[in-house]
Amino acid sequence: MKRAFNFNAGPATLPFAVLEKAKEAWLDFNGTGMALMELSHRSKDYEIVHNKAIASLRNILSIPDDYEVLFLQGGASLQFSMIPMNLLKPDQTANYILTGSWSDKALKEAKKVGSTHVAASTKETGYHRIPELEEINLSEDAAYLHLTSNNTIFGTQWHQYPNTQVPLIADMSSDILSRPFQIEQFDLIYAGAQKNLGPSGVTVVIIRKELIQSQPALPTMLNYETFAKNNSLYNTPPTLAIYLLSLVLEWVEENGxxxxxxxxxxxxxxxxxxxxxxxxxxxxxxxxxxxxxxxxxxxxxxxxxxxxxxxxxxxxxxxxxxxxxxxxxxxxxxxxxxxxxxxxxxxxxxxxxxxxxx
CATH class of the missing domain: 3.90.1150.10 (Aspartate Aminotransferase, domain 1)
Structure with missing residues (x-):
């Protein structure tokens, strides 16, 4: 078989070794007589896969114990709404740095939830660059500062992150796992898996535990607390996507x-x-x-x-x-x-x- 020269932006190419390993277990996972996608998400065989994926991600990114690792659905696009719904209080303002289409979309959803402020933007110059740190101007009542670490459409990337007195949130969908960074500099990181983590269908959220608050008025499935309390197993998770994510993390570890x-x-x-x-x-x-x-x-x-x-x-x-x-x-x-x-x-x-x- 001749593999394509795959330069798709996402869903993107997966490591060939991962595809081979998944193929070996495709019809009979771990001697169960079932494919992984046929297993109950409450079974011990799947529970091992699930917890191993979380442990591997913690190990690779050096995630401290005071952060939760959540597996959600809805892609990064759902996080555009979940973040302000969970973190933006009525007397606060959500701050956004605009560096491309995805940060624009994140801001658009936040406006539906509460007050917003553009802390910096390069929109007027066609998103050719990332703002200088001194260009960032937070509002006085900032609930958090949101940025997109890598911009797939315009080909720009943050190479130095701002230090802020308010929670720093990053959409890292397109460059998570691609380079080292200090996890403690961020309070919430989210990433659709379909570029560096695995196939489409699962979204990773890494969130500082102190940000997870009881939100009785929120729909259950839009509340971070729901997933934190249930190890991301409140409802049926995308089990096959999480399995493949786990194999990608193994591949990262095996490759240095x-x-x-x-x-x-x-x-x-x-x-x-x-x-x-x-x-x-x-x-x-x-x-x-x-x-x-x-x-x-x-x-x-x-x-x-x-x-x-x-x-x-x-x-x-x-x-x-x-x-x-x-x-x-x-x-x-x-x-x-x-x-x-x-x-x-x-x-x-x-x-x-x-x-x-x-």
């Missing part, structure tokens, strides 16, 4: 942990950015250099006609997912943890040949 993964990610992104920078303007990067993402490399060619030719010819030889987001166009290579270095090298080779041709 987050430090080794980060080094490979830097190598992959450097190959692409060097190609863009040394193309004499044939390829034009979207993001400012100091805000560049190591996960999503966004670029255009000198003309729309050339961009179309580039995408057509790339598709013909097996490259998948190089189209930019429909809202901005252009090209984008998403090079998450599971994208092999060899696939990035193949893309750079194609880019060189395409430049020589045109």
């Amino acid at each position: 942990g987050i430090e080794a993964i980060s080094k490979r990610n830097e190598e992959k992104s450097s190959l692409l950015y060097n190609m863009i920078d040394n193309s004499n303007g044939f390829y034009i990067g979207h993001a400012d250099e100091k805000s560049r993402s190591h996960m999503n490399v966004t670029f255009n060619l000198k003309s729309e006609e050339l961009s179309t030719k580039f995408l057509e010819e790339a598709k013909q030889i097996g490259f998948v997912g190089l189209n930019g987001h429909r809202s901005v166009g252009g090209c984008r290579a998403s090079i998450y943890n599971a994208v092999p270095l060899e696939h990035v090298e193949a893309l750079v080779s194609f880019m060189k040949n395409f430049k020589e041709k045109y």
Whole structure:
């Protein structure tokens, strides 16, 4: 079987070793005579998988005991609503830093819940960069500060996080597990799994326990306390997605942990950015250099006609997912943890040949 050169932004490529391991247990998990997705979520066989996934995530990210690790559903998009519903009090204001479409959407949902304030934004300049720390202006009654750590559409990424006196919240859907960071700097982190953690269907929330409060007026399924009290087993969780997430975490540990993964990610992104920078303007990067993402490399060619030719010819030889987001166009290579270095090298080779041709 020939694997595609998969540069999709999400759902994204999974480690081949993970797919192989899942395949081995597909019809008969752990001698049960059932597939994992057929097991009761109350069974001991599934409970082991569930708790192992939580323990592995705690180990890889060095998550302290005063944080809960929750497995939820609804993607990062549901968290846009759950966060203000659980953390925004009537006399407070939710603060947001706008660096792309997803932070825009998070703000939009928070406005439906209560008062909001834009603490910083690069929207007016086309989201080419991450704001400088001194540009951040919190409201006096801030309940929390929300940011998006990596912006898949525009190809920008935070490389230094703000230190705040209010809870710091991050949507890390597209770069969690890709590099080391200090978990204690954040009070809540959330991430849809479908880029670096596993398949779509499960969302990870890492939340400081003191932020979880009783919220009797909230719908049960929108209350963090519901899931914290029940080890994320209040209702039937996405068991297959959590199993695959657990296998991805095993793969991270077997491949040197987050430090080794980060080094490979830097190598992959450097190959692409060097190609863009040394193309004499044939390829034009979207993001400012100091805000560049190591996960999503966004670029255009000198003309729309050339961009179309580039995408057509790339598709013909097996490259998948190089189209930019429909809202901005252009090209984008998403090079998450599971994208092999060899696939990035193949893309750079194609880019060189395409430049020589045109």
